[in-house]
Protein backbone atom coordinates (compact mmCIF):
# COMPACT_ATOMS: atom_id res chain seq x y z
CA UNK A 333 0.00 0.00 0.00
CA UNK A 334 1.36 3.37 -0.98
CA UNK A 335 1.96 6.17 1.54
CA UNK A 336 -0.74 8.33 -0.07
CA UNK A 337 -3.31 5.50 0.36
CA UNK A 338 -2.35 5.16 4.02
CA UNK A 339 -2.81 8.92 4.52
CA UNK A 340 -6.28 8.76 2.84
CA UNK A 341 -7.42 5.90 5.10
CA UNK A 342 -6.18 7.82 8.16
CA UNK A 343 -8.13 10.94 7.11
CA UNK A 344 -11.36 8.91 6.54
CA UNK A 345 -10.99 7.24 9.95
CA UNK A 346 -10.44 10.66 11.58
CA UNK A 347 -13.62 12.07 9.90
CA UNK A 348 -15.72 9.03 10.97
CA UNK A 349 -14.42 9.35 14.55
CA UNK A 350 -15.23 13.08 14.63
CA UNK A 351 -18.78 12.48 13.28
CA UNK A 352 -19.41 9.81 15.95
CA UNK A 353 -18.18 12.19 18.64
CA UNK A 354 -20.48 15.04 17.50
CA UNK A 355 -23.55 12.72 17.28
CA UNK A 356 -22.86 11.48 20.83
CA UNK A 357 -22.68 15.00 22.24
CA UNK A 358 -25.96 16.04 20.50
CA UNK A 359 -27.84 12.97 21.76
CA UNK A 360 -26.60 13.53 25.29
CA UNK A 361 -27.75 17.17 25.17
CA UNK A 362 -31.16 16.19 23.82
CA UNK A 363 -31.64 13.73 26.60
CA UNK A 364 -30.69 16.34 29.12
CA UNK A 365 -33.21 18.80 27.67
CA UNK A 366 -35.97 16.19 27.70
CA UNK A 367 -35.22 15.38 31.32
CA UNK A 368 -35.52 19.00 32.53
CA UNK A 369 -38.87 19.57 34.28
CA UNK A 370 -41.06 22.15 32.55
CA UNK A 371 -41.82 25.19 34.66
CA UNK A 372 -44.95 24.54 36.70
CA UNK A 373 -47.90 26.89 37.14
CA UNK A 374 -47.99 28.22 40.70
CA UNK A 375 -50.42 26.12 42.76
CA UNK A 376 -53.19 27.27 45.02
CA UNK A 377 -56.37 27.52 42.92
CA UNK A 378 -57.76 29.85 40.29
CA UNK A 379 -60.35 32.50 40.98
CA UNK A 380 -62.58 32.98 37.94
CA UNK A 381 -64.35 36.27 37.25
CA UNK A 382 -67.72 34.64 37.79
CA UNK A 383 -66.93 34.13 41.46
CA UNK A 384 -66.84 30.34 41.16
CA UNK A 385 -63.76 28.96 42.86
CA UNK A 386 -62.04 26.09 41.05
CA UNK A 387 -60.05 23.99 43.47
CA UNK A 388 -56.57 22.72 42.58
CA UNK A 389 -57.01 19.31 40.90
CA UNK A 390 -56.32 16.31 43.10
CA UNK A 391 -52.73 14.91 42.92
CA UNK A 392 -52.09 12.06 40.43
CA UNK A 393 -51.45 8.83 42.36
CA UNK A 394 -48.47 6.95 40.95
CA UNK A 395 -48.73 3.17 41.36
CA UNK A 396 -45.81 3.13 43.84
CA UNK A 397 -47.44 0.46 46.00
CA UNK A 398 -46.70 -2.14 43.33
CA UNK A 399 -43.01 -1.36 43.37
CA UNK A 400 -40.27 -3.00 45.35
CA UNK A 401 -39.19 0.41 46.60
CA UNK A 402 -41.82 2.67 48.01
CA UNK A 403 -39.95 5.91 48.41
CA UNK A 404 -41.32 7.21 45.13
CA UNK A 405 -38.02 6.84 43.28
CA UNK A 406 -37.76 4.34 40.41
CA UNK A 407 -35.75 1.26 41.35
CA UNK A 408 -33.98 -1.43 39.29
CA UNK A 409 -36.49 -2.98 36.88
CA UNK A 410 -39.09 -0.22 37.45
CA UNK A 411 -40.45 2.00 34.75
CA UNK A 412 -38.91 5.46 34.86
CA UNK A 413 -42.24 7.08 34.00
CA UNK A 414 -45.86 6.24 34.87
CA UNK A 415 -46.79 3.11 32.88
CA UNK A 416 -49.30 3.65 30.06
CA UNK A 417 -51.70 1.17 31.55
CA UNK A 418 -51.77 2.85 34.99
CA UNK A 419 -55.12 4.13 36.19
CA UNK A 420 -55.86 7.53 34.65
CA UNK A 421 -57.25 10.44 36.65
CA UNK A 422 -60.91 11.07 35.85
CA UNK A 423 -63.01 14.21 36.37
CA UNK A 424 -62.83 15.63 39.84
CA UNK A 425 -66.03 16.79 41.53
CA UNK A 426 -65.62 20.07 43.41
CA UNK A 427 -68.15 21.52 45.81
CA UNK A 428 -69.50 24.96 44.95
CA UNK A 429 -69.48 27.53 47.74
CA UNK A 430 -72.58 27.17 49.93
CA UNK A 431 -73.83 30.74 49.52
CA UNK A 432 -73.89 30.44 45.74
CA UNK A 433 -76.06 27.33 45.77
CA UNK A 434 -78.74 29.08 47.89
CA UNK A 435 -79.30 31.94 45.46
CA UNK A 436 -82.01 31.04 43.00
CA UNK A 437 -82.63 31.52 39.29
CA UNK A 438 -85.07 34.36 38.75
CA UNK A 439 -87.51 34.44 35.87
CA UNK A 440 -86.90 37.30 33.44
CA UNK A 441 -89.15 40.22 34.32
CA UNK A 442 -90.00 41.24 30.75
CA UNK A 443 -93.39 40.02 29.53
CA UNK A 444 -94.41 38.66 32.92
CA UNK A 445 -98.06 39.71 32.80
CA UNK A 446 -98.36 37.97 29.45
CA UNK A 447 -96.82 34.79 30.85
CA UNK A 448 -99.03 34.93 33.93
CA UNK A 449 -102.18 35.56 31.91
CA UNK A 450 -103.74 32.20 32.75
CA UNK A 451 -103.59 33.10 36.45
CA UNK A 452 -106.23 35.75 35.80
CA UNK A 453 -108.60 33.25 34.25
CA UNK A 454 -111.06 33.34 37.15
CA UNK A 455 -111.52 37.09 36.71
CA UNK A 456 -111.82 36.56 32.98
CA UNK A 457 -114.74 34.17 33.21
CA UNK A 458 -116.86 36.69 35.11
CA UNK A 459 -116.00 40.03 33.63
CA UNK A 460 -114.65 39.54 30.12
CA UNK A 461 -116.77 36.66 28.92
CA UNK A 462 -119.93 38.04 30.56
CA UNK A 463 -119.59 41.42 28.89
CA UNK A 464 -118.60 40.04 25.51
CA UNK A 465 -121.60 37.73 25.58
CA UNK A 466 -123.94 40.64 26.20
CA UNK A 467 -122.42 43.21 23.85
CA UNK A 468 -121.76 40.80 21.02
CA UNK A 469 -125.45 39.80 20.91
CA UNK A 470 -126.40 42.81 18.81
CA UNK A 471 -128.93 45.54 19.68
CA UNK A 472 -129.11 45.99 23.44
CA UNK A 473 -132.38 46.78 25.19
CA UNK A 474 -132.60 48.32 28.66
CA UNK A 475 -132.63 44.90 30.31
CA UNK A 476 -129.40 44.01 28.53
CA UNK A 477 -127.79 47.26 29.75
CA UNK A 478 -128.88 46.38 33.28
CA UNK A 479 -127.17 43.02 32.84
CA UNK A 480 -124.00 44.79 31.67
CA UNK A 481 -124.12 46.95 34.80
CA UNK A 482 -124.65 43.94 37.06
CA UNK A 483 -121.70 42.18 35.46
CA UNK A 484 -119.47 45.19 36.12
CA UNK A 485 -120.68 45.52 39.72
CA UNK A 486 -120.22 41.83 40.41
CA UNK A 487 -116.65 42.07 39.18
CA UNK A 488 -116.00 44.79 41.80
CA UNK A 489 -115.70 47.77 39.47
CA UNK A 490 -117.82 49.87 41.81
CA UNK A 491 -120.89 51.98 41.04
CA UNK A 492 -119.14 55.11 39.78
CA UNK A 493 -116.71 53.33 37.44
CA UNK A 494 -119.50 51.04 36.16
CA UNK A 495 -121.75 54.02 35.39
CA UNK A 496 -118.92 55.76 33.48
CA UNK A 497 -118.14 52.65 31.47
CA UNK A 498 -121.79 52.09 30.53
CA UNK A 499 -122.19 55.70 29.44
CA UNK A 500 -119.13 55.41 27.18
CA UNK A 501 -120.28 52.06 25.75
CA UNK A 502 -123.81 53.34 24.95
CA UNK A 503 -122.43 56.39 23.20
CA UNK A 504 -119.72 54.60 21.27
CA UNK A 505 -121.92 51.69 20.16
CA UNK A 506 -124.03 54.21 18.25
CA UNK A 507 -121.26 56.49 16.98
CA UNK A 508 -119.05 53.62 15.82
CA UNK A 509 -122.04 51.70 14.41
CA UNK A 510 -121.03 48.50 16.21
CA UNK A 511 -122.77 45.48 14.63
CA UNK A 512 -120.56 42.43 15.06
CA UNK A 513 -119.09 40.61 18.03
CA UNK A 514 -115.58 41.58 16.89
CA UNK A 515 -116.48 45.26 16.77
CA UNK A 516 -118.03 44.99 20.23
CA UNK A 517 -114.85 43.42 21.48
CA UNK A 518 -112.69 46.28 20.14
CA UNK A 519 -115.04 48.84 21.70
CA UNK A 520 -115.04 47.06 25.06
CA UNK A 521 -111.26 46.79 25.04
CA UNK A 522 -110.79 50.50 24.26
CA UNK A 523 -113.31 51.52 26.94
CA UNK A 524 -111.81 49.36 29.70
CA UNK A 525 -108.24 50.36 28.86
CA UNK A 526 -109.04 54.06 28.94
CA UNK A 527 -110.90 53.61 32.28
CA UNK A 528 -107.58 52.35 33.67
CA UNK A 529 -105.78 55.58 32.70
CA UNK A 530 -102.95 54.01 30.69
CA UNK A 531 -100.98 57.27 30.76
CA UNK A 532 -100.32 57.11 34.53
CA UNK A 533 -96.67 56.67 35.57
CA UNK A 534 -96.42 53.08 36.77
CA UNK A 535 -92.66 52.85 37.14
CA UNK A 536 -91.55 51.78 40.61
CA UNK A 537 -89.17 54.45 41.89
CA UNK A 538 -86.54 52.11 43.16
CA UNK A 539 -83.34 53.26 41.48
CA UNK A 540 -80.52 55.09 43.29
CA UNK A 541 -80.00 58.81 42.87
CA UNK A 542 -77.67 61.51 44.21
CA UNK A 543 -75.26 58.77 45.23
CA UNK A 544 -77.77 57.25 47.65
CA UNK A 545 -79.95 54.16 47.48
CA UNK A 546 -83.63 54.50 46.64
CA UNK A 547 -85.85 53.81 49.66
CA UNK A 548 -89.14 51.97 49.19
CA UNK A 549 -91.62 51.54 52.06
CA UNK A 550 -94.09 48.67 51.76
CA UNK A 551 -97.25 49.29 53.81
CA UNK A 552 -100.61 47.61 54.32
CA UNK A 553 -102.58 45.66 56.93
CA UNK A 554 -101.40 42.24 58.05
CA UNK A 555 -101.99 39.26 55.84
CA UNK A 556 -102.38 41.13 52.57
CA UNK A 557 -99.02 39.93 51.28
CA UNK A 558 -96.59 42.72 52.25
CA UNK A 559 -93.65 40.51 53.12
CA UNK A 560 -94.21 38.29 50.11
CA UNK A 561 -94.43 41.33 47.85
CA UNK A 562 -91.24 42.82 49.34
CA UNK A 563 -89.43 39.54 48.64
CA UNK A 564 -90.81 39.25 45.11
CA UNK A 565 -89.87 42.86 44.39
CA UNK A 566 -86.31 42.21 45.61
CA UNK A 567 -86.12 39.34 43.11
CA UNK A 568 -87.26 41.57 40.27
CA UNK A 569 -84.62 44.16 41.15
CA UNK A 570 -81.86 41.56 41.49
CA UNK A 571 -82.90 40.00 38.17
CA UNK A 572 -82.42 43.44 36.64
CA UNK A 573 -78.89 43.60 38.01
CA UNK A 574 -79.59 45.78 41.06
CA UNK A 575 -78.28 45.34 44.58
CA UNK A 576 -80.85 45.31 47.35
CA UNK A 577 -80.98 45.48 51.15
CA UNK A 578 -84.11 44.42 53.03
CA UNK A 579 -85.34 46.06 56.22
CA UNK A 580 -87.62 43.96 58.45
CA UNK A 581 -89.45 46.80 60.19
CA UNK A 582 -92.35 44.47 60.99
CA UNK A 583 -91.10 43.81 64.51
CA UNK A 584 -94.47 42.64 65.83
CA UNK A 585 -94.02 39.17 64.48
CA UNK A 586 -90.61 37.45 64.55
CA UNK A 587 -91.81 35.07 61.85
CA UNK A 588 -92.30 38.01 59.49
CA UNK A 589 -88.61 38.96 59.85
CA UNK A 590 -87.62 35.30 59.39
CA UNK A 591 -89.80 35.15 56.29
CA UNK A 592 -88.18 38.28 54.86
CA UNK A 593 -84.71 37.00 55.67
CA UNK A 594 -85.45 33.80 53.77
CA UNK A 595 -86.50 35.84 50.73
CA UNK A 596 -83.26 37.84 51.11
CA UNK A 597 -81.11 34.70 51.19
CA UNK A 598 -82.80 33.40 48.08
CA UNK A 599 -81.65 36.44 46.10
CA UNK A 600 -78.41 37.09 47.97
CA UNK A 601 -79.64 40.26 49.72
CA UNK A 602 -78.80 41.20 53.31
CA UNK A 603 -81.69 41.63 55.76
CA UNK A 604 -81.56 44.07 58.67
CA UNK A 605 -83.80 43.12 61.58
CA UNK A 606 -84.37 44.20 65.15
CA UNK A 607 -85.51 42.47 68.33
CA UNK A 608 -89.10 41.19 68.41
CA UNK A 609 -91.36 43.99 69.62
CA UNK A 610 -88.58 46.54 69.04
CA UNK A 611 -88.98 49.97 67.48
CA UNK A 612 -89.81 49.61 63.74
CA UNK A 613 -88.42 53.11 63.10
CA UNK A 614 -85.01 52.14 64.45
CA UNK A 615 -84.91 49.09 62.14
CA UNK A 616 -85.85 51.35 59.23
CA UNK A 617 -83.11 53.82 60.21
CA UNK A 618 -80.51 51.08 60.54
CA UNK A 619 -81.54 49.56 57.19
CA UNK A 620 -81.05 52.82 55.32
CA UNK A 621 -77.73 53.46 57.10
CA UNK A 622 -76.43 50.00 56.22
CA UNK A 623 -77.73 50.31 52.67
CA UNK A 624 -75.86 53.61 52.25
CA UNK A 625 -72.65 52.20 53.75
CA UNK A 626 -72.83 49.14 51.52
CA UNK A 627 -73.66 51.26 48.47
CA UNK A 628 -76.71 49.20 47.46
CA UNK A 629 -79.13 50.46 44.82
CA UNK A 630 -82.36 49.94 46.76
CA UNK A 631 -83.48 49.58 50.38
CA UNK A 632 -86.86 47.84 50.64
CA UNK A 633 -88.54 48.24 54.03
CA UNK A 634 -91.33 45.88 55.05
CA UNK A 635 -93.46 47.62 57.69
CA UNK A 636 -95.93 46.21 60.22
CA UNK A 637 -99.62 46.21 59.50
CA UNK A 638 -100.78 45.06 62.91
CA UNK A 639 -102.30 48.39 63.79
CA UNK A 640 -105.90 48.72 64.73
CA UNK A 641 -106.33 52.43 65.25
CA UNK A 642 -105.69 55.23 62.82
CA UNK A 643 -103.70 57.14 65.46
CA UNK A 644 -101.44 54.16 66.08
CA UNK A 645 -100.93 53.72 62.37
CA UNK A 646 -100.19 57.37 61.89
CA UNK A 647 -97.71 57.40 64.79
CA UNK A 648 -95.88 54.37 63.54
CA UNK A 649 -95.69 55.03 59.82
CA UNK A 650 -95.11 58.75 60.38
CA UNK A 651 -92.15 57.96 62.64
CA UNK A 652 -90.69 55.40 60.23
CA UNK A 653 -90.85 57.92 57.40
CA UNK A 654 -89.43 60.79 59.46
CA UNK A 655 -86.54 58.71 60.72
CA UNK A 656 -85.66 57.43 57.23
CA UNK A 657 -85.77 60.98 55.88
CA UNK A 658 -82.98 62.02 58.24
CA UNK A 659 -80.65 60.14 55.88
CA UNK A 660 -82.37 59.70 52.52
CA UNK A 661 -85.51 60.43 50.57
CA UNK A 662 -88.41 57.97 50.69
CA UNK A 663 -88.91 57.43 46.96
CA UNK A 664 -91.87 55.13 46.96
CA UNK A 665 -94.61 54.15 49.41
CA UNK A 666 -96.30 51.04 48.06
CA UNK A 667 -99.68 50.16 49.56
CA UNK A 668 -100.37 46.45 49.35
CA UNK A 669 -104.03 45.46 49.04
CA UNK A 670 -105.56 41.99 48.90
CA UNK A 671 -107.82 41.85 45.82
CA UNK A 672 -109.99 39.16 47.39
CA UNK A 673 -111.20 41.47 50.17
CA UNK A 674 -113.18 43.76 47.84
CA UNK A 675 -114.74 46.75 49.62
CA UNK A 676 -112.74 46.01 52.75
CA UNK A 677 -109.57 46.64 50.81
CA UNK A 678 -110.89 49.97 49.69
CA UNK A 679 -111.64 51.01 53.27
CA UNK A 680 -108.05 50.14 54.21
CA UNK A 681 -106.77 52.11 51.25
CA UNK A 682 -108.64 55.22 52.39
CA UNK A 683 -107.18 55.04 55.91
CA UNK A 684 -103.62 54.55 54.69
CA UNK A 685 -103.99 57.33 52.15
CA UNK A 686 -104.86 59.72 55.00
CA UNK A 687 -101.82 58.67 57.00
CA UNK A 688 -99.03 58.45 54.41
CA UNK A 689 -98.46 59.74 50.93
CA UNK A 690 -99.06 56.56 48.92
CA UNK A 691 -97.29 56.62 45.57
CA UNK A 692 -98.28 53.24 44.19
CA UNK A 693 -100.56 50.27 44.79
CA UNK A 694 -99.76 46.58 44.69
CA UNK A 695 -102.83 44.43 44.26
CA UNK A 696 -102.13 40.91 45.49
CA UNK A 697 -104.00 37.61 45.12
CA UNK A 698 -105.58 38.57 41.81
CA UNK A 699 -105.19 34.90 40.96
CA UNK A 700 -107.60 33.98 43.71
CA UNK A 701 -110.54 36.20 42.84
CA UNK A 702 -113.15 36.46 40.13
CA UNK A 703 -113.25 40.22 40.81
CA UNK A 704 -110.40 41.70 38.80
CA UNK A 705 -112.48 44.87 38.64
CA UNK A 706 -111.08 46.05 41.99
CA UNK A 707 -108.15 47.43 39.98
CA UNK A 708 -110.44 50.02 38.40
CA UNK A 709 -112.00 51.06 41.65
CA UNK A 710 -108.91 51.42 43.76
CA UNK A 711 -107.18 53.62 41.19
CA UNK A 712 -110.24 55.81 40.92
CA UNK A 713 -110.63 56.11 44.71
CA UNK A 714 -107.02 57.00 45.48
CA UNK A 715 -105.94 58.63 42.24
CA UNK A 716 -102.78 56.55 42.59
CA UNK A 717 -101.68 54.02 39.94
CA UNK A 718 -101.70 50.27 40.47
CA UNK A 719 -98.04 49.55 39.74
CA UNK A 720 -97.74 45.84 40.46
CA UNK A 721 -100.03 42.83 40.70
CA UNK A 722 -99.56 39.63 42.69
CA UNK A 723 -100.70 36.59 40.75
CA UNK A 724 -99.79 33.71 43.03
CA UNK A 725 -97.67 32.50 45.90
CA UNK A 726 -94.78 31.58 43.62
CA UNK A 727 -91.58 33.58 43.99
CA UNK A 728 -91.90 35.09 40.51
CA UNK A 729 -95.66 35.64 40.55
CA UNK A 730 -95.41 39.42 40.66
CA UNK A 731 -95.98 41.36 37.46
CA UNK A 732 -95.95 44.99 36.44
CA UNK A 733 -99.46 46.28 35.90
CA UNK A 734 -100.04 47.10 32.23
CA UNK A 735 -103.60 48.22 31.43
CA UNK A 736 -103.64 46.87 27.87
CA UNK A 737 -102.24 43.45 28.77
CA UNK A 738 -104.53 43.28 31.81
CA UNK A 739 -107.67 44.02 29.76
CA UNK A 740 -106.58 41.53 27.10
CA UNK A 741 -106.24 38.91 29.84
CA UNK A 742 -109.72 39.78 31.17
CA UNK A 743 -111.26 39.50 27.71
CA UNK A 744 -109.46 36.23 26.97
Ligand SMILES: Nc1nc2c(ncn2[C@@H]2O[C@H](COP(=O)(O)OP(=O)(O)OP(=O)(O)O)[C@@H](O)[C@H]2O)c(=O)[nH]1
Nearest residue numbers: 554555556557558559560588696697722723724725
Ligand atom coordinates in the same frame (compact mmCIF):
# COMPACT_ATOMS: atom_id res chain seq x y z
N1 LIG B 1 -102.55 33.43 45.87
C1 LIG B 1 -101.74 34.40 46.26
N2 LIG B 1 -101.26 34.42 47.52
C2 LIG B 1 -100.46 35.43 47.89
C3 LIG B 1 -100.10 36.48 47.01
N3 LIG B 1 -99.30 37.33 47.70
C4 LIG B 1 -99.17 36.84 48.95
N4 LIG B 1 -99.85 35.70 49.09
C5 LIG B 1 -99.98 34.85 50.29
O1 LIG B 1 -100.62 35.58 51.32
C6 LIG B 1 -100.19 35.14 52.59
C7 LIG B 1 -99.80 36.33 53.47
O2 LIG B 1 -98.66 36.92 52.91
P1 LIG B 1 -97.60 37.76 53.79
O3 LIG B 1 -96.58 38.27 52.84
O4 LIG B 1 -97.13 36.99 54.96
O5 LIG B 1 -98.52 38.94 54.31
P2 LIG B 1 -98.13 40.18 55.23
O6 LIG B 1 -98.94 41.30 54.77
O7 LIG B 1 -96.66 40.39 55.23
O8 LIG B 1 -98.62 39.69 56.64
P3 LIG B 1 -98.05 40.06 58.11
O9 LIG B 1 -96.59 39.70 58.11
O10 LIG B 1 -98.86 39.20 59.02
O11 LIG B 1 -98.28 41.50 58.30
C8 LIG B 1 -99.04 34.18 52.32
O12 LIG B 1 -99.51 32.87 52.43
C9 LIG B 1 -98.65 34.48 50.88
O13 LIG B 1 -98.09 33.37 50.24
C10 LIG B 1 -100.64 36.45 45.67
O14 LIG B 1 -100.42 37.31 44.82
N5 LIG B 1 -101.45 35.39 45.35
